Amino acid sequence: MGRLWRLLRRSTQLVWGAGRSLFLGLLVVQVLAALVLAGQVLIVESFLSAVLTLGPGDGVPTSLLLATLGLAGLMALATLLDAVRGRFSRYLGESVARRTYQDVLDAATGVSLRYFESAAFYDRLQRVEAAATSRPFQVTQALLGIVGGLTATVGVGAVLVGIHPVLLPLLLLGGLPLILTNRRESRLEFGFTVDQTPHQRRRAYLSYLLTTREEAKEVRAFDLGRPLRARFDELYAAYLADLARHLRRRLTLSTMGNLGSAVVLTGTLLVLVRLIGDGAVSVAQAGAAIVAIRMLQGQVQTLLRSTQSIFEAGLFLHDVDEFMALGTVARDEEAGAPAPEGFEEISVEDVRFTYPGSEAEALRGVDLRIRRGQVVALVGENGSGKTTLAKILAGLYDPTDGAVRWDGRDTREYSRVSVRERVAVIFQDFVRYAFTARENIAFGRYADGPDDERVAEAAARSGAAGFLTALPQGYDTVLSRIFKGGRDLSGGQWQRVAIARAFYRDAELMILDEPTAALDPRAESRLYESLRAVLAGRTAVFISHRFSSVRSADVIYVLDEGRVVESGSHTELMARDGMYAELFRLQAAAYLDAPARE
Known part of the structure; x- marks a missing residue:
């Protein structure tokens, strides 16, 4: 009972917050529908009394005519109320689902990026997404069912008590087996x-x-349709086999509960027959009692089913609540003072980082310095830790150990949101939003909506203005063919749009991960030639596998297996004849068709 009370309170708060006026209206409809049921029982008794007093050739007395019209009117009113209840409850259910899903989305977008490295997080996210859209409606229906069931039970039960006081307790006793089995069914589900x-x-x-x-x-190039479809069918067949076993268990429990309830109902009817035989209940009362028992049995079952739904939904909503608590934890973890508007130096001091669920360190004691206005390059072989370091610099991850400092102050002392606001980052696997070109660029800082002048300026700086203005609707063209009227871009054009997004953000620190991977050599050369001009004195960190692209950087840091193994300008690193020089010559040899060393 304590758990039921907590679930009812939680459900009521949820529904009330989503639409209090509609909820109150539905409560009124539920109460009216319950009163109509009780009224039907009373009118049935009047109808039967009038019929039993009729003699041959007496005609139709006024009492019988009124009872008939009253019964028809109440039945019509019950049908109308049921229709109103269905429409109202559907809309309220959708409103509740929207409110819950909003909370889930807020939590999903608020948690730290590290959660997205965990398969268990994805399992929970999918589960709560489904629960957020379906279970609140179940709660709404169940809560209204409880209100209606209780009201009808009180109304019809009062009539039944008036016929004979022993009938109601016997009938209610029939709900006990269902209470026991329903709770077990909910846990199984x-x-x-x-x-x-x-x-x-x-x-x-x-x-x-x-x-x-x-x-x-x-999928078509490698003819993967059939094998992938076969794997899908295999998984679905396994699910259906598991579902069949699950439903058999639920059916067994449901059968046991309903059989127990049926036994009690049979006993109640036998008691009624005995009362008729003893003359304690008249024939008219007996007819009304049969109707009342049938109605009350249905209401008791509705009440129990609704209670079961609350229990079942409560288990899922508890899961949702725990997920949403992750957002609260993340906000607490990432809270702090606002980050300064700018910096003179960023220092990375003995930074280590391990991804959740992994034992190997992605970064192992990284140290580097970035001064305001510098162009810094990170190079190294695949898996050396370049992108991980970029994510830490961008405030997307906190170091496992060590610190990133802005002018000597640990960035963990600042609000991570404010740190990320000072950084513009474009990763190699940037998102191609199926929105307009204007929005794709303005997403760089979208809080106040697109600023047309800034969009045009960012597009011009990235070299995207020419092809974007040539689109059918210019900057208002949707950049995807999945929507009507949309157009797609080439890989290089998309990369320029992504770079424009970073320029639009107008941040003090820009981090570009392989910013020219999809550009042709001419476009790449032009971008790097103009990089300092388009940065307009801002600090930039860029990652590239093309060593010809990093030659103009002020400082180049070479990473290997999570460590910085070399740093300096291109000339200094070539003179050192270390890892950088080796990789540079290997790449140059591939272009020049010459040996790596002379």
Whole structure:
């Protein structure tokens, strides 16, 4: 009962917050519908009394006519109320789902990036996304069912008590078996959903591969449709087998509960027959009692089913609440004073980082300095830690150990949101938003909506203005063919749009991860030639595998297996004849068709 009370309170708060006026209206409808049921029982008794007093040729007395019209009117009113209740509850349910889903999205976008390195987090995210859209509606329906069931039970029960006081307690006793089995069913359903979440994610991923535009070309090029479809079918068949076992267990419990309830109902009817035989209940009262018992049995079952739904939804919503608590924890973890507008120097001191679930360190004691206005390059082989270091500099990760300092102050003392506001970062796997060109650029700092002048300036600085203005609707063209009227861009054009997004942010520190990977050699050369001009004195950190691109950087840091092994200008590093020089010559030899060393 204590758990039920907590769940009812939680559910009421949820529904009340989503739409109090509609909720109150539904409560009124539920109460009226319950009173109509009680009224029908009373009118049935009047109807039967009038019928039983009729003699041959007596005609239709006024009492019988009124009872008939009253019964018809109440039945019509019950149908109308049921229709109103259905429409209202559907809208309220959607409103509740929206409110819950908003909270889930806020938590998902608020948690630290490290959570997205965990498969368990993705399992929970998918589970709560489904629960947020379906379970609140279940709560709404169940809560209203409880209100209606209680009201109808009181109304019809009062009529039944008036016929004979022993009938109501007997009938209510029939709900006990269902209470016991329903709670067990709810726990089975939650456990089944938790167990199935990883398999559902795999099916969803396979469906994504088979149906999305970007993957379609490779799926066809390698003829992967059949094997991927076979794997999807295999997973679905396993799910259906598990579902069949689960439903058999639920059916067994449901059968046991309903059989127990049926036994009690049979006993109640036998008691009624005995009361009729003893003359304690008249024939008219007996007829009304049969109607009342049938109605009350339905209301008691509605009440119990609604209670079961609350229990079941409560398990899922508790899971949702725990997920949303992650957002609160993340906000607390990333709280702090506002970061300064600018800096003179960023220092990375003995920074170490390990990804969640991994034992190997991605960064192992990294040290480097970035002075205001410098262009700094990070180079190294794949897996050397360049992108991880960029994420830490951007405030997306906190170091596992060591510190990143702005003018001597640890950035963990600042609000991470304010740190990220001072940084513009474009990764190699940047997002291609299926929105307008204007929005794709303005997403660099979108809090106040697009600023047309800034959009045009950022596009010009990145070299994207020419092809964007040539689109059918210019900057208002949707950059995707998945929506009507949309247009797609080439890889190099998309990269210029992404760079424009970084310029639009107008941050003191710009981090560009492989900013020219999709550009042709001429466009790449032009970008790097103009890099200092377009940066306008801002500090830049860029990552590149093309060593010809980093020659003009003020400082080049060479990373290897999570450590900085060399640093200096291009000339200094070549004179040192270390790892940088080796990699530079290897790459140059590939272009010049010459040996790496003379």
